[in-house]
Amino acid sequence: MTDIALKMPWLKKPWQVIQSRLSEGRLPHALLVTGECGVGKRAWADAVSSLLLCAKPLRKEAGTPVACGQCRQCQLISASSHPDVRVYAPEKSRMIKIEQVRQLSAFAVSSPQVASRKIAVIDRADQLNINSANALLKTLEEPVPDFVLILLQESGRPVLPTIRSRCQVLSIPVPSAEQAEQWLVGEVAELEEGKQPSPELMAKSLMLAGNAPRLALEYATGEFPALRDEAFDKFRQFMKGQVAVAEAAKAFKALGLEDMLWLFEGWASDLARLCAGGTANDHEAGEMLGFLASRNPAWRAHELLDQVRETRAAGVYNVNPELEASRLLIAWRELMPTKRRAS
Numbered sequence: 001m002t003d004i005a006l007k008m009p010w011l012k013k014p015w016q017v018i019q020s021r022l023s024e025g026r027l028p029h030a031l032l033v034t035g036e037c038g039v040g041k042r043a044w045a046d047a048v049s050s051l052l053l054c055a056k057p058l059r060k061e062a063g064t065p066v067a068c069g070q071c072r073q074c075q076l077i078s079a080s081s082h083p084d085v086r087v088y089a090p091e092k093s094r095m096i097k098i099e100q101v102r103q104l105s106a107f108a109v110s111s112p113q114v115a116s117r118k119i120a121v122i123d124r125a126d127q128l129n130i131n132s133a134n135a136l137l138k139t140l141e142e143p144v145p146d147f148v149l150i151l152l153q154e155s156g157r158p159v160l161p162t163i164r165s166r167c168q169v170l171s172i173p174v175p176s177a178e179q180a181e182q183w184l185v186g187e188v189a190e191l192e193e194g195k196q197p198s199p200e201l202m203a204k205s206l207m208l209a210g211n212a213p214r215l216a217l218e219y220a221t222g223e224f225p226a227l228r229d230e231a232f233d234k235f236r237q238f239m240k241g242q243v244a245v246a247e248a249a250k251a252f253k254a255l256g257l258e259d260m261l262w263l264f265e266g267w268a269s270d271l272a273r274l275c276a277g278g279t280a281n282d283h284e285a286g287e288m289l290g291f292l293a294s295r296n297p298a299w300r301a302h303e304l305l306d307q308v309r310e311t312r313a314a315g316v317y318n319v320n321p322e323l324e325a326s327r328l329l330i331a332w333r334e335l336m337p338t339k340r341r342a343s
């Protein structure tokens with residue numbers, strides 16, 4: 001039996017929507033699921049695929065169905081080799097291409113091979129370019145009875161309204177700090193000894209991931225926290241005029257473009273929050289950002305957020321991460337008060 005809501009309790013609400021719609025025989029043909037990066041959107045989509053394809057779903061006390069975990073369908077899904085489930089994700093270009101959407105459309109109208117229906121997951125729908133999104137409209141406008149489309153969207157990244165309006169929209173909340181920690185501790189316990197991160201690193205990873213548990217797991221078992229610390233040190237030194245922009249930019253380049261933009265975006269969001277009287281999610285950067293927030297109007301924070309978005313959009317066309325880091329760093333330093341010249 002696989003009940004995702006037991007393992008990841010914050011998924012409960014969007015999960016129950018699917019359980020009851022399935023029981024009532026009113027399954028939507030297209031779902032758009034939004035949530036922060038690393039909150040468990042893909043785990044939710046996998047659980048929904050199992051539930052929708054399981055040959056013998058079990059009924060729980062309240063009559064809500066769960067996948068049995070035993071039948072052939074469930075086995076194929078847990079081995080990620082079910083022929084009636086397809087996942088479409090961005091390839092090298094960081095965008096989902098029109099060819100991928102064409103394959104999806106052909107899959108939608110084909111006959112299921114071993115299950116009673118087919119499921120396609122687009123991970124992520126916010127990375128459909130305009131042509132791919134338009135190509136997807138036809139599939140959305142002409143629903144096929146034995147086909148369910150699941151679109152995953154990262155919070156804050158737009159999906160075309162024409163797509164959105166044709167889907168049932170569900171959102172996955174960020175878990176409470178306690179839920180996130182509990183889940184992370186459970187996952188870490190399953191890792192080999194020697195590969196288990198320290199409690200301090202787990203706490204830091206949860207903080208950096210804003211309690212998005214899957215992202216925190218990735219951080220706790222990867223290089224990100226160490227690279228981020230190095231970049232943050234250089235960032236502080238650069239802001240105080242202690243190192244040159246080129247040196248600081250190198251530390252950011254080491255993170256790779258995605259993670260680098262993620263950091264700058266997080267700090268700019270924290271700055272906007274602080275300008276509005278809130279608190280910073282990144283506690284370690286809080287003091288420096290608080291200093292900047294006390295000396296700059298809120299629009300400066302939004303300007304920095306816009307610059308990150310511009311770089312991310314340009315990132316589709318192979319930008320140079322070191323140059324982009326320099327550009328963003330220089331924009332940040334404009335927020336520092338200029339010293340009065342001695343007369």
Ligand SMILES: [Zn+2]
Binds near residue numbers: 054056067070072
């Ligand atoms: Zn089953």
